[in-house]
Amino acid sequence: MRTVTFGMNISIDGYCDHTIFNPSEDLHDYFTAMMDDVDLLFFGRVMYQLMFPYWADVAKNQSGTEDQNRFAQRLTSIDKVVVSRSLNSAGENTRIVRENPAEELLKLKQQPGKKILIDSVSLLPELIAAGLIDEFRLVVHPVIVGRGRLLLNVGSLQENLNLKLVDTQIFKSGCVAHHYLKQ
Structure with a gap:
């Protein structure tokens, strides 16, 4: 069975608004290396639209650093699933799922392949409750923002999810990557 990883950038106070973070070179390298073991990305609509077409344009035009x-x-080369009831179309190598994201993820998890990387705050409580996430990779940025989308809203989980810290990595920027496994 494939491993499902939840990966997210967060502030010290638990907010996940990617527009407030300014990733350093070593942080981009960290996420690029993490995707070496991934052959499927599983997005919610909001995160998908934040990431694409921006990164697809960077990949095509080589316009970034x-x-x-x-x-x-690396990001654009990986197959993607986006969960959305409102998207009419999605980019290259991307499939839209309209309903039952936990059921869909379970089917994908049971197929052969590399890891599945999830990047969706909105789907997180449902996927945790379904027991589908095996590991968490949270990169904590040295900033307190006090606004935006929280990693988890109060009351979104019915019970605690105990994790085991297996690795940390400190970046020059002050960011700290935490790698946890579900116990």
Whole structure:
């Protein structure tokens, strides 16, 4: 069975608004390397629209820095699933799922392949409740923002999810990557 990884950038106070973070070269390299073991990305609509077409354009035009271009190339080359009831179309190598995201993820998890990387705050409580996430990779940025989307809203989980810290990595920027496994 495939491993499902939830990956997210967050502020010290638990907010996940990607528009407030300014990833460094080593952070782009971290996420690019993480995707070496991934052959499917599973997005909610909001995160998908934040990431695309921006990164697809960077990959096509090689318009970013060297580390951004590598990240964009890797990100766009991986097959994607986006969960949305409102999207009419999606980009290259992307399939839209209209309903039952947990059921769809379970089917994908049971297929052969590399890891599945999830990047969706809105789907997180449902996927945790379904027991589908095996590991968490949270990159904490050294900023307190006090606004935006929280990683989890109060009351969104019915019970605690105990995790085991297996690795940390500190970046020059002060960001800290935490790698947790579900216990």
